Amino acid sequence: MPTRLRTLDAVIIGAGVVGAACAYFAGRAGLSVAVVDRGAVAGGTTGAGEGNLLVSDKEPGPELDLALLSVRLWGELAAVLPRDMEYETKGGLVVAPDTATLTALRAYAASQRAVGVEAAEIPADTLRTLEPHLADGLAGGFHYPQDAQIQPARAAARLLAASGASVHLGEEVTAILRTPSGAVRGVRTARRELAAPAVVNAAGTWGGAVAALAGTDLPVLPRRGFVLVTEPLPRVVRHKVYAADYIADVASGSAALQSSAVVEGTPAGPVLIGATRERVGFDRSLSVEALRRLASQAEALFPVLADVRVLRAYHGFRPYLPDHLPAIGPDPRVPGLHHACGHEGAGIGLAPATGLLVAAALTGETPATDPTPFRPERFTHDPPPAAHPAPDTASGPRETAP
Structure with a gap:
């Protein structure tokens, strides 16, 4: 019989860097949080990442806005968290093999600079400096001094340790519990039930399976x-x-x-x-x-x-996700369900801004950047599903590592 614990403000499913960032900013906002993962900290996509914190590869738009916010936040986090995260503001260098590509890269960099990206053209004869x-x-190429690097597994562990969250590893969420009206009321694992009016889906590549547990869909x-x-x-x-x-x-x-x-x-x-x-x-x-x-x-x-x-x-x-943007924020189809997944290869870089947006949604505070482009329901125009109990077991893959 699962153990019942006190009611929390939120349960976060996923102990990768995005889930850890959600826990960190939720904890900093004064919320009581638990993090649940069927594997280890950073045992999925995070542990297989290079640790890229990039603005250079993003064109102007919502993802770049999120990246610029995250670059600033990573710098602030590096100043207060342990230094073994290997945070390096090394900068990026994007190179062009021919003049046609360089011309296109020049226009691309100009559009980025217009929204706050630092980019300096490097002539061919000075690339080797x-x-x-x-x-x-x-x-030739372009130098992007805002690009940085971090050791992703350590970053996730340090964020999680600093969050104040209770952490339950090696426990697969088998059900997202819901009220008769369909609202979220917590999660169940084989070992415990965690009661909370909010559940955050930070399960990365397995975010679609977690969404299905709540009776909705996300095409991850x-x-x-x-x-x-x-x-x-x-x-x-x-x-x-x-x-x-x-x-x-x-x-x-x-x-x-x-x-x-x-x-x-x-x-x-x-x-x-x-x-x-x-x-x-x-x-x-x-x-x-x-x-x-x-x-x-x-x-x-x-x-x-x-x-x-x-x-x-x-x-x-x-x-x-099909439009290359993550799903971040509350899912109106299931009251109390929030998503923080679908970042593709940018999750490590975008984690702090994602955590900040999720914390703002949980507390009702004004978000630091517009969350509208990341709304989870954007992939369907169907009416919200009728309320029904979540299944007892997850469908989809049972991977504990990437």
Whole structure:
């Protein structure tokens, strides 16, 4: 028989960086919160992330607004949380292989600067002042000093520890409990019931399955990505460096394999090489073609990597929504249900702003940025579903790691 605990203000499903950020800002707003995860802290998509905190890859619009807010918040969090999160304001460098791409990149950067992004054009003959080991023949690039890096699993753990939330790991939510009128009243696991008038779906790639538990739908799909990790090196890559075609890959809705090298050094020495994207469901098999492409593209950017050993590769599943924007905020179809998922590859970077928006929705405070573009119900024009009890068990995949 599940143990009943005191009534909380909110239960957050998911102990990744987004769920941890929701817990942190909810706790800072004075709310009593519990976090539940069927795995470990950062055991899903967060643990398979590179830790990108990017504004450079986002065009003007709601996601960039969220990213600019998050960049500021990450800086504030880094000042008060433990330094082992490896927060680095290293900046990003986007390079163009030819003059046509550079011209397009110039227009793109100008549109970003108009809304607060810092971007400086770097001529071809001075690229190596920023990155001495870059390949010859590049047409130029743009430096984005606001881009940063963090160790995502540690960031999630530190946010969660500072939140004041009670944390229940290794406990799958089997039901979202609802009142006879259909409003949320808590969650059930095999070990306990947690009573709360609000439940936050921060389950990342598995956000659709959690939405189904509440009797609604959210079209979250997994988008698989691989990362290569080299042997430890001296700091041969100083910034986060990627080719301009990465921006197009991020915005693409294609299900096919896409790859564009994102290369960066880390404080510990290994170089991280991403990123691929493909929609293959929850297929966890190794893709030799994806790894081959990453290695080849990284070597094209940094020939010095040609003889460097790759120690390992890992992969995870990005939570993909059809319009490439996350679902953040209350779901009017199920009173008391809130969503904070579907960030695709930007969840680590967007986590603080997401947590701040969720906390504002929970407390009724004015949000720091307009949440309207992220409203969860935007994918359907159907009337809200009739109230009915949630199922006892989750449908969909049972993954505890990415």
